[in-house]
Amino acid sequence: MTTNPAAEQARQAEQTNQADPADRVRRTSRAAQDYLSELFSLEGRVAVVTGGSSGIGRAIAGALARAGASVVVVARTEAALKTTVEELTAQGCRAARVSADLGTREGVRTAAERAVEAFGEPDILVNCAGVNLRPHLDELTEDVWDTTMAVNLEAPFLLGQRFGPGMAQRGWGRILNISSQQAHRAFVQSGAYGASKGGLEALTRSQAEAWSPRGVTCNVLVPGFVMTPLNARLSSEPETVAGLAARTFIGRNGLAEDFAGAAVFLASQASAYVTGQSLFVDGGLSVH
Numbered sequence: 470m471t472t473n474p475a476a477e478q479a480r481q482a483e484q485t486n487q488a489d490p491a492d493r494v495r496r497t498s499r500a501a502q503d504y505l506s507e508l509f510s511l512e513g514r515v516a517v518v519t520g521g522s523s524g525i526g527r528a529i530a531g532a533l534a535r536a537g538a539s540v541v542v543v544a545r546t547e548a549a550l551k552t553t554v555e556e557l558t559a560q561g562c563r564a565a566r567v568s569a570d571l572g573t574r575e576g577v578r579t580a581a582e583r584a585v586e587a588f589g590e591p592d593i594l595v596n597c598a599g600v601n602l603r604p605h606l607d608e609l610t611e612d613v614w615d616t617t618m619a620v621n622l623e624a625p626f627l628l629g630q631r632f633g634p635g636m637a638q639r640g641w642g643r644i645l646n647i648s649s650q651q652a653h654r655a656f657v658q659s660g661a662y663g664a665s666k667g668g669l670e671a672l673t674r675s676q677a678e679a680w681s682p683r684g685v686t687c688n689v690l691v692p693g694f695v696m697t698p699l700n701a702r703l704s705s706e707p708e709t710v711a712g713l714a715a716r717t718f719i720g721r722n723g724l725a726e727d728f729a730g731a732a733v734f735l736a737s738q739a740s741a742y743v744t745g746q747s748l749f750v751d752g753g754l755s756v757h
């Protein structure tokens with residue numbers, strides 16, 4: 470006869486386990502789900518994803534929404550935004566859209582104010598909208614420079630200024646900026662694009678310095694070569710595509726879906742001690 474209550478409890482638990490192994494499996498998997506939720510669930514969070522209607526941004530918006538966040542996607546083309554939101558809603562996710570041009574300061578301000586209408590102030594900001602205009606530096610006009618800087622660097626800066634301080638005041642936030650390997654190396658006419666992405670990575674470190682002490686982590690995802698509409702011209706050259714795939718360790722070019730896990734990680738509680746970092750999601754391209 471066991472007299473120690475803890476030992477008695479353990480004996481009874483053991484008996485239950487022996488009596489019903491399926492119940493033991495169920496309880497173990499529930500504990501695993503609870504643990505994963507604690508780390509990665511975005512339930513109750515609000516995310517704004519620029520460029521969320523296409524390519525990498527669309528995959529990130531979908532990943533955050535499936536992980537539980539209410540997601541607002543921002544881009545210009547209404548039809549693509551509508552399809553994205555309809556697809557997410559059909560999957561049981563909460564999603565809304567804002568059509569706006571992030572190429573002007575006024576457009577960014579309007580986008581920010583309209584983005585909070587559906588679900589309130591965001592906890593997570595993903596700056597993924599980007600343009601890659603590739604004239605040779607000899608032919609690079611001031612217009613191309615201005616457009617590139619406006620969409621790729623100034624819009625993330627302005628959206629950070631609009632949402633970062635609020636996140637800091639509330640004590641929790643995540644900013645995720647999407648850069649490029651061209652922030653680190655010149656490649657197929659990096660021109661203004663590489664300069665804008667280099668600036669974006671530096672901006673991210675400044676944001677991390679400013680807001681991380683108050684719970685807002687700020688990080689960068691660095692894609693390699695990803696088969697999206699942005700790369701339509703290069704993607705149509707089989708030799709280029711094969712050559713770039715051969716430069717990775719994994720042996721293939723990136724897919725938009727490759728960014729889902731890293732984005733959920735950097736948007737979640739699991740990354741609370743990761744800030745000011747650039748995470749390369751490139752199949753090893755940058756270290757090959």
Ligand SMILES: NC(=O)c1ccc[n+]([C@@H]2O[C@H](COP(=O)([O-])OP(=O)(O)OC[C@H]3O[C@@H](n4cnc5c(N)ncnc54)[C@H](OP(=O)(O)O)[C@@H]3O)[C@@H](O)[C@H]2O)c1
Nearest residue numbers: 520523524525544545546571572598599649694695697699
């Ligand atoms: N694909 C790659 O290999 C690669 C590599 C390195 C980095 N990246 C970066 O990853 C990000 C996503 O690129 P992606 O390949 O997924 O490209 P994508 O499929 O062409 O998507 C770009 C997104 O940005 C939006 N956008 C562009 N200009 C905008 C503007 N003025 N205002 C508002 N939204 C605008 C687009 O929507 P609308 O056109 O409808 O506005 C679209 O939703 C970009 O920042 C890009 O620089 C991509």
